[in-house]
Amino acid sequence: MTIVLYNAPQSTCSQRVRFVLHAKGQAFEEHKLNLLEGDQLKPEYLRLNPNGVVPTIVHDGVSVTDSSVIIEYLDEAFPNIAPLRPKGLTDLARMRSMMRFIDEMPAAAIRVPTFNIAFLPRFQRMSEAEFLAFADSKPLRKEFMLAMGQTGFPKKDMDEAVGRLERTVERMDQWLAASGGPWLMGSELTLADISLMPSLIRLEDLNLDSLWKGSPAISRWLAMLKMQAAFKATYYHGSLLTDQFPHLAELKRQRGGG
Numbered sequence: 408m409t410i411v412l413y414n415a416p417q418s419t420c421s422q423r424v425r426f427v428l429h430a431k432g433q434a435f436e437e438h439k440l441n442l443l444e445g446d447q448l449k450p451e452y453l454r455l456n457p458n459g460v461v462p463t464i465v466h467d468g469v470s471v472t473d474s475s476v477i478i479e480y481l482d483e484a485f486p487n488i489a490p491l492r493p494k495g496l497t498d499l500a501r502m503r504s505m506m507r508f509i510d511e512m513p514a515a516a517i518r519v520p521t522f523n524i525a526f527l528p529r530f531q532r533m534s535e536a537e538f539l540a541f542a543d544s545k546p547l548r549k550e551f552m553l554a555m556g557q558t559g560f561p562k563k564d565m566d567e568a569v570g571r572l573e574r575t576v577e578r579m580d581q582w583l584a585a586s587g588g589p590w591l592m593g594s595e596l597t598l599a600d601i602s603l604m605p606s607l608i609r610l611e612d613l614n615l616d617s618l619w620k621g622s623p624a625i626s627r628w629l630a631m632l633k634m635q636a637a638f639k640a641t642y643y644h645g646s647l648l649t650d651q652f653p654h655l656a657e658l659k660r661q662r663g664g665g
């Protein structure tokens with residue numbers, strides 16, 4: 408039984424999958440794709456994942472795509488090791504509703520500040536023709552790239568994304584209050600926590616963690632997550648933007664964020 412993971416160190420969707428594989432103690436062969444160089448758009452990868460995005464796993468020769476689908480798949484494939492889903496049907500539905508919200512809100516919104524703050528300089532070094540060809544080759548993200556352009560998303564888009572992230576933090580606070588914590592659904596860590604984890608870590612990485620300064624429950628949740636063995640294995644060096652982009656690490660240092 409073999410698991411091959413195609414992913415990128417800093418990719419938030421990939422981090423969900425790495426966490427679940429480590430939590431379940433599954434050995435896997437890791438392929439690191441360079442997303443800024445377009446590895447995800449090469450024909451051999453598109454044969455595994457026609458959307459041209461990471462992550463993808465290949466389990467016993469069959470590929471499974473989309474991080475939310477993959478983490479549920481892994482929990483179903485290895486149900487007796489560190490189960491990550493509630494047993495009852497209604498709780499399962501509640502967890503899936505949380506995961507849909509997380510995919511729709513923070514997982515999408517976080518891309519706007521990520522691209523503007525971290526990746527834009529890379530695209531600004533391309534000629535206009537190179538940039539347009541790169542955008543055009545993306546099956547899923549062509550319009551996103553064109554909206555950003557080589558000048559970055561305008562303030563209106565950044566404000567909108569931060570607004571969505573603020574509303575996510577409010578919702579998270581409500582979930583933790585309703586469940587009594589420490590996890591989103593109560594005493595057990597579930598796939599909902601793992602789905603949300605990379606967005607909060609990214610916000611911290613971008614020095615935007617002031618969004619939850621008024622919520623001790625969220626700070627507690629994050630601190631507990633960081634104590635998990637799977638967390639440390641997931642976030643190896645290179646997984647944070649501040650590991651990869653010196654200009655961001657410097658910005659964070661100047662703002663007193665580390």
Ligand SMILES: N[C@@H](CCC(=O)N[C@@H](CS)C(=O)NCC(=O)O)C(=O)O
Pocket residue numbers: 418419420421442447459460461462472473474475545548
């Ligand atoms: N819904 C997909 C989204 C995957 C996705 O957007 N992946 C990003 C990295 S987090 C990617 O591969 N981007 C490559 C690109 O924009 O070309 C999932 O959860 O797997």
